[in-house]
Amino acid sequence: MSYLKKSPWILHYDASSCNGCDIEVLACLTPLYDVERFGIINTGNPKHADIFVITGGINEQSSVVVKNIYDQIPSPKVVVAVGICAATGGVFRECYNIKGGVNTTIPVDVYVPGCAARPESIIDGIVAALSILEEKRKAMKKGETPL
Amino acid sequence: MTIEKQTTVVIPVDLLLDEVKKMHDAKYRLVQVGCGQFKDQIEINYSFERDLVFSNLRITIDKETQVPSVTDLYHAAFVYENEIHDLFGIGFFGISLDYQGTFIRTKDKHPFYNTINKEDSLRPEEEGS
Amino acid sequence: MGREIVIPFGPQHPVLPEPIHLDLVLEDEMVKEAIPSIGYIHRGLEKLVEKRDFKNYVYIAERICGICSFIHSVSYCQGIENIMEITIPDRAAYLRVIWSEYSRLHSHLLWLGLFADAMGFENLFMTAWRLREHMLNDMEETTGGRVIQGSCKVGGVRCDISNDKLASMSAGLTAIEPELSEMAGVFLEDETIDMRTRGVGVLSKDSAWDLGAVGPVARGSGIALDARMTGYGAYEHLDFSPVVISGGDCYARCRVRVEELFTSLDLIGQAITMMPDGDIEVPVRGNPSGEFFSRTEQPRGEVVHYIRGNGTKNLLRHRVRTPTTANIPGLVQMLAGCELANVPVIVLSIDPCIGCAER
Numbered sequence: 001m002s003y004l005k006k007s008p009w010i011l012h013y014d015a016s017s018c019n020g021c022d023i024e025v026l027a028c029l030t031p032l033y034d035v036e037r038f039g040i041i042n043t044g045n046p047k048h049a050d051i052f053v054i055t056g057g058i059n060e061q062s063s064v065v066v067k068n069i070y071d072q073i074p075s076p077k078v079v080v081a082v083g084i085c086a087a088t089g090g091v092f093r094e095c096y097n098i099k100g101g102v103n104t105t106i107p108v109d110v111y112v113p114g115c116a117a118r119p120e121s122i123i124d125g126i127v128a129a130l131s132i133l134e135e136k137r138k139a140m141k142k143g144e145t146p147l
Numbered sequence: 148m149t150i151e152k153q154t155t156v157v158i159p160v161d162l163l164l165d166e167v168k169k170m171h172d173a174k175y176r177l178v179q180v181g182c183g184q185f186k187d188q189i190e191i192n193y194s195f196e197r198d199l200v201f202s203n204l205r206i207t208i209d210k211e212t213q214v215p216s217v218t219d220l221y222h223a224a225f226v227y228e229n230e231i232h233d234l235f236g237i238g239f240f241g242i243s244l245d246y247q248g249t250f251i252r253t254k255d256k257h258p259f260y261n262t263i264n265k266e267d268s269l270r271p272e273e274e275g276s
Numbered sequence: 277m278g279r280e281i282v283i284p285f286g287p288q289h290p291v292l293p294e295p296i297h298l299d300l301v302l303e304d305e306m307v308k309e310a311i312p313s314i315g316y317i318h319r320g321l322e323k324l325v326e327k328r329d330f331k332n333y334v335y336i337a338e339r340i341c342g343i344c345s346f347i348h349s350v351s352y353c354q355g356i357e358n359i360m361e362i363t364i365p366d367r368a369a370y371l372r373v374i375w376s377e378y379s380r381l382h383s384h385l386l387w388l389g390l391f392a393d394a395m396g397f398e399n400l401f402m403t404a405w406r407l408r409e410h411m412l413n414d415m416e417e418t419t420g421g422r423v424i425q426g427s428c429k430v431g432g433v434r435c436d437i438s439n440d441k442l443a444s445m446s447a448g449l450t451a452i453e454p455e456l457s458e459m460a461g462v463f464l465e466d467e468t469i470d471m472r473t474r475g476v477g478v479l480s481k482d483s484a485w486d487l488g489a490v491g492p493v494a495r496g497s498g499i500a501l502d503a504r505m506t507g508y509g510a511y512e513h514l515d516f517s518p519v520v521i522s523g524g525d526c527y528a529r530c531r532v533r534v535e536e537l538f539t540s541l542d543l544i545g546q547a548i549t550m551m552p553d554g555d556i557e558v559p560v561r562g563n564p565s566g567e568f569f570s571r572t573e574q575p576r577g578e579v580v581h582y583i584r585g586n587g588t589k590n591l592l593r594h595r596v597r598t599p600t601t602a603n604i605p606g607l608v609q610m611l612a613g614c615e616l617a618n619v620p621v622i623v624l625s626i627d628p629c630i631g632c633a634e635r
């Protein structure tokens with residue numbers, strides 16, 4: 001990431017996490033880590049968002065909600081899956097109600113490892129997402145349809 | 148290390164409401180209602196507490212038994228009874244707030260009743276250390 | 277008389293960090309009834325006892341919830357230890373108290389921040405979370421994990437804290453106490469917070485008891501109910517009395533948590549002074565056979581882990597009754613008759629932890 005033209009806003013949804021990753025995502029927004037210095041703001045409204053941050057694996061109920069929110073986010077958009085649960089289902093992978101990682105429902109661009117994912121790696125993940133967002137934006141300008 | 152003494156009294160289903168009423172009159176607090184399946188028997192534990200003394204009433208039933216709801220005495224039991232209904236498929240009658248099986252929505256119906264053998268082809272069972 | 281409408285609240289809502297869904301039946305601006313429905317993050321992890329052996333299951337128990345993680349693992353281990361009649365070394369019991377109280381500090385600060393945020397008091401949110409990082413740093417230095425510690429095991433704890441480190445932790449907490457007091461002052465005396473919370477979402481003492489409320493919700497309604505009073509672990513050696521406030525409104529619940537910050541600091545201080553030397557774990561042989569209801573006090577209230585084993589390495593049943601489940605009936609009662617604009621503050625005032633509640 002060399003520079004950014006726009007301030008990307010993120011939307012966070014908890015698909016079925018244990019809260020561990022959730023609170024670390026929130027911790028990124030607070031004084032010690034402070035992603036707002038990159039111009040990133042956490043929003044509650046999908047229509048405002050560019051980056052969709054998901055924690056936790058997908059279960060039967062949340063898959064509909066996740067799909068729904070994803071569809072409401074305008075393109076270009078980037079999906080960041082935070083934590084092992086969001087990547088594969090994690091320790092809960094064998095639970096009867098868990099379908100698996102986020103990629104079972106929507107395409108994922110960045111995976112952030114860790115259980116719980118550390119704020120430093122979440123920030124790394126979001127910064128990686130920014131450059132993907134920029135690429136997608138360029139592709140859209142050329143008239144291609146990004147994912 | 149024994150932390151506290153816990154008593155469990157096993158009672159028949161028809162006496163449930165009477166016994167729970169006694170607890171209620173004696174100003175016990177309902178701590179929880181929990182359910183477990185052991186072979187084909189279902190056990191439901193009603194836990195109470197007063198002045199840090201913890202005691203249980205237990206009924207043992209089979210899956211078909213209809214259990215009277217204690218929500219008239221302890222309204223809070225609706226959470227537990229709906230949960231047991233959704234997870235184990237036990238019928239309760241007379242719940243004050245009956246979700247009719249939509250409290251916890253799961254993929255499989257009554258997932259806790261009988262083991263669901265979810266195929267796990269990716270990773271074999273880990274052996275305990 | 278207005279028309280009745282139903283507003284769905286959640287699962288994805290700006291004030292909610294976690295998904296819970298409420299159907300609010302409204303008449304004009306007044307909430308007549310609130311019907312909760314959960315299941316958005318139900319994983320069914322209790323069922324995993326059939327696949328994991330009871331020692332490994334500690335990690336699952338810890339991940340019931342990432343905020344109250346450490347205390348969940350303590351409750352689970354304590355239940356198994358009770359069944360197997362294991363006495364853990366004193367040092368381990370004291371270390372558990374220290375980490376438990378650190379969890380409570382970080383959880384209460386987290387909640388205070390979210391609560392301030394729900395009222396639109398952004399600055400206070402940031403202050404609370406900045407102070408919380410101090411607790412997390414100490415946790416990380418001593419266990420390696422910020423929010424999931426993994427330091428509790430059946431038979432004791434996994435790692436020790438050196439006496440030097442204990443001394444510096446105690447000094448660190450003393451140093452941060454004035455900042456905590458300053459923040460506490462804002463929560464307790466600020467006029468806007470007062471206006472948003474006083475008299476809002478009242479739960480009377482009788483209904484709190486009847487509805488089985490636990491934790492700060494019960495204590496905010498004037499009931500002295502705290503599982504730490506049973507003296508589990510090392511609590512029996514510590515001088516502890518629960519914080520009880522009457523009033524039953526959002527302000528009272530907030531006050532309970534604010535004052536508990538200082539109780540926790542005090543408990544940690546006591547535990548550090550009284551810390552005995554010795555081993556931190558005992559070997560565990562055999563498998564658990566028997567049953568036990570293990571009760572401990574989470575930041576959100578009393579939690580009950582029911583554990584039943586039959587002498588094999590897999591338990592037969594593990595059931596968790598989490599504080600949020602117990603507080604939902606109370607929440608429904610608080611919401612009835614409130615104004616729509618107060619719903620977020622009231623919902624937050626029970627400190628809902630849906631990850632726990634749905635498991």
Ligand code: SF4
Nearest residue numbers: 018020083084085115
């Ligand atoms: S990855 Fe770990 S900390 Fe994160 S939600 Fe899953 S279990 Fe919790």
